[in-house]
Amino acid sequence: MPDPHRILDGLDPEQQRAVLAPRGPVCVLAGAxxxxxxxxxxxxxxxxxxxxxxxxxxLAVTFTTRAAGEMRARLRSxxxxxxxxxxxxxTFHAAALRQLRYFWPRGLTWExxxxxxxxxxxxxxxxxxxxxxxxxxDLASEIEWAKGSLITPDDYVARxxxxxxxxxxxxxxxxxxxxxxxxxxxxxxxxxxxxxDLIIYAAEVLAESDAASDxxxxxxCFVVDEYQDITPVQQxxxxxxxxxxxxxxxxxxxxxxxxxxxxxxxxxxxxxxxxFPEATLVRLERDYRSTPEVVAVANxxxxxxxxRSPGTRxxxxxxxxxxxxxxxxxxxxxxREARGVVAQIKHLVGAGTDPAEIAIxxxxxxxxxxxxxxxxxxxxxxxxxxxxxxxxxxxxxxxMRKLTATADRDDLPADAEPIRVVRAVLAPxxxxxxxxxxxxxxxxxxxxRALMSVVDELITxxxxxxxxxxxxxxxxxxxxxxxxxxxxxxxxxxxxxKGLEWDAVFLVGLTEGSVPIAQAIGHGARAIEEERRxxxxxxxxxxxxxxxxxSLSRTGSGRVSRRxxxxxxxxxxxxRRSSRCRECGAQLVNPESRVxxxxxxxxxxxxxDGLLAALRSWRSSHARExxxxxxxxxxxxxxxxxxxxxxxxxxxx
Ligand code: ATP
Ligand code: MG
Numbered sequence: 001m002p003d004p005h006r007i008l009d010g011l012d013p014e015q016q017r018a019v020l021a022p023r024g025p026v027c028v029l030a031g032a033x034x035x036x037x038x039x040x041x042x043x044x045x046x047x048x049x050x051x052x053x054x055x056x057x058x059l060a061v062t063f064t065t066r067a068a069g070e071m072r073a074r075l076r077s078x079x080x081x082x083x084x085x086x087x088x089x090x091t092f093h094a095a096a097l098r099q100l101r102y103f104w105p106r107g108l109t110w111e112x113x114x115x116x117x118x119x120x121x122x123x124x125x126x127x128x129x130x131x132x133x134x135x136x137x138d139l140a141s142e143i144e145w146a147k148g149s150l151i152t153p154d155d156y157v158a159r160x161x162x163x164x165x166x167x168x169x170x171x172x173x174x175x176x177x178x179x180x181x182x183x184x185x186x187x188x189x190x191x192x193x194x195x196x197d198l199i200i201y202a203a204e205v206l207a208e209s210d211a212a213s214d215x216x217x218x219x220x221c222f223v224v225d226e227y228q229d230i231t232p233v234q235q236x237x238x239x240x241x242x243x244x245x246x247x248x249x250x251x252x253x254x255x256x257x258x259x260x261x262x263x264x265x266x267x268x269x270x271x272x273x274x275x276f277p278e279a280t281l282v283r284l285e286r287d288y289r290s291t292p293e294v295v296a297v298a299n300x301x302x303x304x305x306x307x308r309s310p311g312t313r314x315x316x317x318x319x320x321x322x323x324x325x326x327x328x329x330x331x332x333x334x335x336r337e338a339r340g341v342v343a344q345i346k347h348l349v350g351a352g353t354d355p356a357e358i359a360i361x362x363x364x365x366x367x368x369x370x371x372x373x374x375x376x377x378x379x380x381x382x383x384x385x386x387x388x389x390x391x392x393x394x395x396x397x398x399x400m401r402k403l404t405a406t407a408d409r410d411d412l413p414a415d416a417e418p419i420r421v422v423r424a425v426l427a428p429x430x431x432x433x434x435x436x437x438x439x440x441x442x443x444x445x446x447x448x449r450a451l452m453s454v455v456d457e458l459i460t461x462x463x464x465x466x467x468x469x470x471x472x473x474x475x476x477x478x479x480x481x482x483x484x485x486x487x488x489x490x491x492x493x494x495x496x497x498k499g500l501e502w503d504a505v506f507l508v509g510l511t512e513g514s515v516p517i518a519q520a521i522g523h524g525a526r527a528i529e530e531e532r533r534x535x536x537x538x539x540x541x542x543x544x545x546x547x548x549x550x551s552l553s554r555t556g557s558g559r560v561s562r563r564x565x566x567x568x569x570x571x572x573x574x575x576r577r578s579s580r581c582r583e584c585g586a587q588l589v590n591p592e593s594r595v596x597x598x599x600x601x602x603x604x605x606x607x608x609d610g611l612l613a614a615l616r617s618w619r620s621s622h623a624r625e626x627x628x629x630x631x632x633x634x635x636x637x638x639x640x641x642x643x644x645x646x647x648x649x650x651x652x653x
Contacts, residue, residue: 006078007045011038014617018249018282019043023052023221025276028251029269031316032298032540033289036251037499039282040223041074043249044087053221059241060089062225063259065390065479067499068094071225072480088219090476092234093195093389096202098476100193103211104201110191111404112198114397116140119192123180127173135168141261142167143178147196148231148263153179166523195392196233203237216243226499227252227272231263246276255302258495258534260526283613287316287540289501291323293574294546296597298539300571305532325574326546330564337551338374341506344547345489346378348504355380356486357503361494361538363514368491370555371508372439381488383439385496390479395429395444399451400475402429407467418467422455439488450482451475494538505542507535510550511562535567548573572597 008016015035018028019042026043028036044060047053060075062068071089088095097112104110113119120140124131131139142165146152151159156175160167167174185192193201206215222241224230227250230238242248254266273279287295295318303315329344331337341360349355360371368384375382390396402425406418423431430441431448454477458470490502494515512521516531539546548568552560572582579588581599593599619635 007042007049011035011042012284012286014282014284014614015039015042017617018280019046021280021282023047023247025246025272025279026249026282027269027272027276027279028249028282028284029253030251030282030284031253031287032256032537033287033295033501034284034316035286035288036253036284037071037074037225039284040225040249040251041071041078044075044221044223045078047221048087053247055087057218057220058087058223059095059219059221060087060223060225061092061095061238062089062499063091063229064496064498065091065094066385066496067091067226068479069482070499090479091389092230092237093198094391094476094479096198096237097391099202099206099215100198101472101476103205103208103215105205108189108191110193110201111401112392112397113185113192113194114392114394116194119184120177120181123177123184126180126184127176129169129173129177138168139174139177142174143181144196145261145263146178147194147200148233150232150236153182195389199233199237203233203240206237206240212240212243215241216245220245220247222248224248224250225252226256227269228254228257228266229259229264230268231259231265233263235268248276255305255533256498256537258498258530258537260530285315285317286319288319289543290318290540291320291544292318293323293325294318294539294542294544297326297546297571297573298536300597301532301536301539301567304567304570305529320543323544326542326548328568328573329547329549331549331551333553333555333557334370334551335374335555337508337549338370339377341371341508341547341549342374342378342380345375345380345504345506348545349380353503355382355489358506359490359492359497359500359502359504359541360506360508361492361497361541362507362509363494363517363534365493367509367514371491375489382491383443383486383488385490385492386443390447390482391475393444393447395448396451396475396478398429399426399448400471403467403471403474407471418470419455419459421467422452422470426452447478447482451478454478454481494534497541498537501541501543503543504545504547505538506547506549507538508549510535510548510565510568511552512565513562514550515565515567532567535565 008019011019012035015038018026018039021043028039030036040060044058048055048058060071062071068089068091075087075089090098100110117136117140120143121131121136124136124139142160145165146156146159149159153175156178157171160171160174165171169177185194185197191197205211219241222238224238229252238248250269250272252266252269254270257264257266273281290298295316299315329337329340331340345355345358345360348358360368362368362371365386372382372384386393391400403422406421406425426448429448430436430444431452432445436442436445451474454474455470458473458477459465494507507515509515515535516528520527520531550562550564552562554561580586581588581593581602582597583602584599586599586601588597588599615635615638619632
């Protein structure tokens with residue numbers, strides 16, 4: 001059980017309010033590094049500790065394997081998760097996969113479609129379209145967007161026109177490919193599921209009454225981290241999970257929405273209190289992760305955003321001590337950039353920073369290669385973090401396919417003897433006795449080892465379990481087990497880095513065409529703004545050291561062909577130097593104002609709502625307390641003065 005004394009340790013009053021809110025809907029709306037993930041993991045621990053819900057009744061979901069792993073690690077450290085008290089903390093897709101395995105009706109069979117592009121290519125050919133590798137990817141992404149947005153091939157044309165979708169072929173042709181693709185995945189009683197189908201079919205199966213009542217008696221409390229990234233189809237699944245109930249806690253930051261290309265929208269987050277008017281709403285502004293210098297850069301980047309929804313006007317307030325000024329660096333070409341970055345890493349490591357506390361983040365995975373080379377040259381260990389789901393990794397798909405085929409051939413008893421069978425299946429895929437060298441082989445080995453350790457455990461618990469039943473249990477449990485230790489410098493894409501943090505972060509390849517990515521340029525403000533948010537996500541991963549680098553040409557090309565990202569234009573990396581408010585131009589005297597680049601009045605004007613909420617919350621939590629009389633009188637007077645100026649606020653006083 002969680003230790004009650006530790007649950008509220010290290011939480012500020014607003015975080016505590018979210019943790020202690022009564023059962024029911026809770027929404028935490030806050031910027032990066034303000035403790036959202038910390039708050040929801042503590043809330044889960046509190047709900048369990050206070051007996052409001054059993055650990056097995058909690059389902060906590062998020063969107064990337066890494067983020068789910070991070071949540072599990074934090075729950076584990078609070079003893080809310082573990083062999084005796086398991087809280088399910090999974091990605092949406094992993095949860096849907098598990099539910100499909102349990103609730104899928106007999107008769108029809110399905111398997112996961114691990115390579116979607118060849119099926120889309122065949123569908124395109126079938127309707128008479130010749131694709132290039134780029135247009136093929138664009139078609140596949142468009143289908144992903146449509147399915148994520150709950151759009152069927154039949155309503156695609158109208159909805160795509162309404163949304164102003166830019167597609168490589170006309171909307172009618174895309175609809176025809178989409179339709180053919182959906183049909184191609186069905187082969188009689190056998191179905192192929194792509195990633196989106198997992199969610200669609202899980203929602204369908206669970207909406208059926210027997211499955212629904214079975215599921216709802218099992219899960220009674222739902223928590224969603226990174227709620228700004230939910231797609232309409234995932235929201236539908238969440239609604240099916242909930243039924244008529246409202247025991248739902250969501251946390252998110254609209255400024256970190258980075259999956260709109262797949263249909264994700266912050267509308268559900270921003271509209272949460274309209275849907276649940278009785279919800280507890282908590283806003284957090286204090287940034288506990290990053291130094292004020294890093295926070296100042298993040299605030300400037302997001303303040304420059306062109307479209308801002310209400311509720312995204314949050315300015316972070318750095319809580320940590322001062323740190324080094326973020327450093328920009330320009331290089332002549334790619335290889336020089338890689339070597340320059342690695343030289344800086346070497347310097348940090350030499351000065352005592354653990355390589356595991358350093359990350360190199362880039363826009364697309366293909367950018368990792370030259371950094372891998374440069375790290376290898378100087379002998380600094382590293383690991384490459386993919387963003388793909390555990391159960392779609394090549395080695396896991398291969399392992400599951402082989403195990404399923406073996407199970408189908410002759411339903412062998414999986415006692416201590418198919419351990420041998422399982423080992424024999426996994427060995428040629430890379431499950432060697434000794435740990436291999438090289439980051440890729442090692443990553444493969446680690447996931448297979450996680451699979452094998454679950455096999456051992458399942459068979460120890462239930463000797464004689466059939467191979468078929470074992471296969472059903474396997475990937476999900478293995479994914480939960482698979483939280484590899486952080487060793488060496490992390491190389492990851494910006495998408496894969498969300499929710500995570502490091503002491504030193506190197507944002508590399510910061511050129512036009514990379515951040516923002518070429519495909520977004522010329523496609524309107526919406527596409528560019530998503531790239532800006534991605535840049536903001538990258539910046540806010542750094543606790544202390546932030547390096548921003550770019551190179552002007554491709555190695556060997558010999559001519560300048562690139563320019564620095566537009567997102568750095570007008571950004572003052574050392575606001576301590578500026579002596580004037582960037583809003584009204586007033587002279588800045590106070591050192592805090594210098595770090596934040598704004599004078600006190602502009603900050604209050606900007607953060608008026610937050611300030612009002614803080615005053616109100618303080619007043620209500622101290623309403624009956626002794627010894628705060630004068631402050632309470634002062635607060636009442638301030639609230640009244642605000643109500644005079646802003647009559648709309650009177651009702652909330
Ligand atoms: P993101 O938006 O990037 O997911 P987040 O809001 O989920 O960020 P967390 O990861 O929960 O933020 O917290 C950021 C860091 O601040 C973590 O290291 C966390 O342990 C720390 N932290 C959170 N709240 C507090 C607090 N009240 N006091 C001290 N440290 C805190
Ligand atoms: Mg988080």
